[in-house]
Amino acid sequence: MNAPLIQSPLQPCPCGSGLRAARCCALNVAALPPAESTRHLVPLVERAIQAHRQGASDVAERLCLDVLELAPDRPGALSVLFQIRKDQGNHIAAEALLRRIVGLDPNNFQATNELVLLLMAKGAIPEAEIHARNAVRIAPQVPQAHNLMGMIMTEAQRPQIGEFHYRKVIELSGTRDPILLANLAWNLKNQGRMEEARDLYKESVAAAPEIRQTLLGWARLEEADRKFDAATDLLDRMDQLWPNDPGVLLTRAVLLGRMKRTDEALAVLDRLAALDSEGRLGPNELAEKGRLLDQMGRYDEAFAAFEEGKRLVRDLSGNVYLDEVAANLVERLGGFFIAGRLATLPRATVRTDVAQPIFVLGFPRSGTTLVEQTLSAHPKIVAGDELPLINDITNLMPRMLNSPLGYPEALAELWMGDQHEGLDNLRDYYLQKVRQMGILTPEAAWFTDKMPLNEMHLGLIALLFPQSPLVHVIRHPLDVMVSAISNHFTHGLFCASALETAATHYVRIMALVQKYRAEMALRYLPVRYEDMVEDQEATVRSILDFIGLPFDGACLAFHENQRYARTASYAQVTEKLYDRSRFRYRNYRRHLEPVIPILQPMIERLGYTID
């Protein structure tokens, strides 16, 4: 959150609202006068609304500032001033005003709606979710409330919940709005339901043929579904309508890359750069450019593009590795989950009436998608993808266990007579959410949860699911680093915002895992990504043995598995296993030099070498 720093209450507020700080971001809500005492200001507010409506924003602004100086909580004046600042492009002031409107009146649907859209636009998804849920609470019969939830949940990678709300919009509005249909289509594409998504795109485009976002989404669906010709046609059509559109060009570059036409793809990105006033690409474009250069063997240039992309992401999002948060949590987890304490803690019982999770653990980009695709080709296993639920439980736990402590210390409540079955409740929360997501099929005995870095919570997972297999995908740490630099992800407290912090987080987590393993009896199997590539069948057999399932040949032909993996690995897992992904770091030996001292001990402990 970029709330402006408060300086003096007498100074103009640094947020740029035009109000004094004492009437704006430093407002003392408790000291506000009662609403009736400022009722004589209502006519002024009405004049401001009128003036704003007639385009006299100078007058409207002056009136609002005057009213708010006397009555800083007048909702009408706040709303008009918000509109004015928003129209001026003063985002910081607009956000501050909007938050105040919602804060003063949580039942204001319009303001809540605005706030959700604003938060979504800046990528603050978890916060947006809080307000979107509130919108549904305020107006359960208003389609837009559900539309917000649909968008947020799709964006938050919980597409099943998003789908529920999009369908609610259709039901409540009684219409099939083409934009909504396109949004639903994108949602279904993220669930791997390509055919249904395609039909919805067709319907949407038939009703509204020239919506840019719709056509782009459709093109990306076709690309993901390996229908390269269809994707090309759509992009050609968009080129006619919107020549030099950056989104179209990036999608074209990705498509050409997947078609192995790397030279052309690179040329498209160069065109894209030329369109920018400073000749520069955005983070996603730079990552794509790096990957193309990597495929072409131009490693120095590739690495430069990756690094530039990382820098840009840092600058644009302001997200850097939450170093102290990570260090603190890792230390507390390691200090809590020790053999002596674990001997006194209960374990959740094992449910036999529902499918049980298999946890596929690993650093992002270490091969977890590959393992999930392989396993979910088995008739008894369905893919759950990256489930955010364990993380949710770490946040919910103190409340659910009625504890004044945080995670993991809140587990101390399990010693209380009224909470000793608390783990069963947490387990059921997880299983119920899974059921709601619609992942499970009648024949599935297991489902996978491949949320990367869930291994941070190995201790909690083992308490909740003492029988669940924990499959930890291990890969040469330097290869993990190459992947971390060439992709953007936010897992691991933004550790991948720079190479060094990715390495630091990697070492922290691996050391924590080793601690858990030394202190606990876990149903844990390390699987080397390299073994998977080198001796796929033996590796798959050992994983299935470990889970307790008979071998199934379908697992070896996982690239024929129709399921579409939503994560960044999708383009790779639809190809047969290939050797190029092993020891890729050798191409970047020199560039990785800064992190080798950080990783060296772990590389050795894992049984790898650097050569």
Place this chain on the structure above:
Amino acid sequence: MALDSSDQGAVMVPVPARDVLLLAGEKEQAGQLAEAERLLGYLLSVTPNLPDALHLSGVVAFRLGRPAEALDKMERAISLAVDPSLYLRNICEVYRVMGRLDDALAAAERAAALRPSDPVCLHNLAVVHNERLEPEQAIAVAERALLMAPDLAGAHFAMAESLLILGRMERGWAEYEWRFRVPSGQNSMPKTGKPDWDGSAFSDAHLLLVADQGFGDVIQFARYIPWVAERCPNYAIACAAELVPVLRQLAPAERLFQRWEQCPSFRMICALSGLPRLHGTRLETIPAAVPYLRAEPARVAAWRERLDRLAPPGLARVGIVWAGRPTHANDRRRSVTLGQFAPVAAVPGVALVSLQKGPPTSQAGGYFGRAPLINIGAEVQDYDDTMALLECLDLVLTVDTSVAHLAAAMGKPVWIMLAYAPDWRWLLDRSDSPWYPTVRLFRQSVHSHWNDVFARVAAALRDWVAARR
């Protein structure tokens, strides 16, 4: 310089090198190693090539756990000395600890030749022969040492180990009694003033049995308790609390005592490890009726349920232990690392169940073998738990540690990996044990080298898995 750090502020006066050396020697003898080191450091800074100082500094470094530095200093002392015989006598022990047995033998033999009337040289030579698994030579050398010094406890003990490993038990047990007179054994029995039991029967007073030595020994010799009960029905046993789950199975719980002051008054005393001698055990008469230990059924059920959750179904459950108690005198030779189990971990069809306890448990965190490893040892509280778990396993692979004895006394199949020169109880060459019918022994064929042991164990395990199917 100030000679003693307790004389803070003392005036620095030049001190003859000989006096500093003597003082350093006194400090070393008194166990004040840091102080000895400080003095020797000063001395060597002034006279870097003084052989006595180099040698003593090496001894100090060795006692401080820095054998490489010790060797370097002692070797230099030997090369500089006019008479290196004392240094050779001592360096052989450093070579032995570092596993350089040829160098140890050469040094010990040279020392013995240079100091023909020094029984300590022969004692050291006997110890080297034992480590080289040359018991006949060790006996011959120890005999010569004892001609010169009949009360040299270490030579008797070296003799005992050699005789017992050869299966010559009658004299072996007699010499074994000297174990309480070597420095490391002097505190294993209480000083009560009461006479040692001679094996004769009496029922009008108590006999106190002491569960002495390591837990493995207690488990092994606990088999003699019924034999004792026949002769002295009024016996009591002093033992560590950890051993109650074991001894409770052979003696009523109310006869087990964890504190000396709680023991009943007694007429005679006997170490558990002295019972084979009193029993007159020979190779052919070892009492080996297993099982003499059993797991509690309720605990077995609980652990089986726990294990069923953790261990994949369909895989053989193979217990493993890779290290003994680190304070054991022989731990360096008997313990391995979990990493050395790699060939075993590569055998398909098995899940490894770690029964490891203590600091080496942390190695479980760094295990990345193919067979799943279940670190159940982290949840084990006592020997009751261990026995219940052993009951749930199909096989146990272990180094020579108490879990080996426990599993063997329960009559479970257990494969024990032994150092080149193992403890006397495992005898020579054979792969079975007259003490435990269900034991299979895998011996090092080259001193300190485990690789071929694990290769053989892995091959045998493959056959074993195939035979189960």
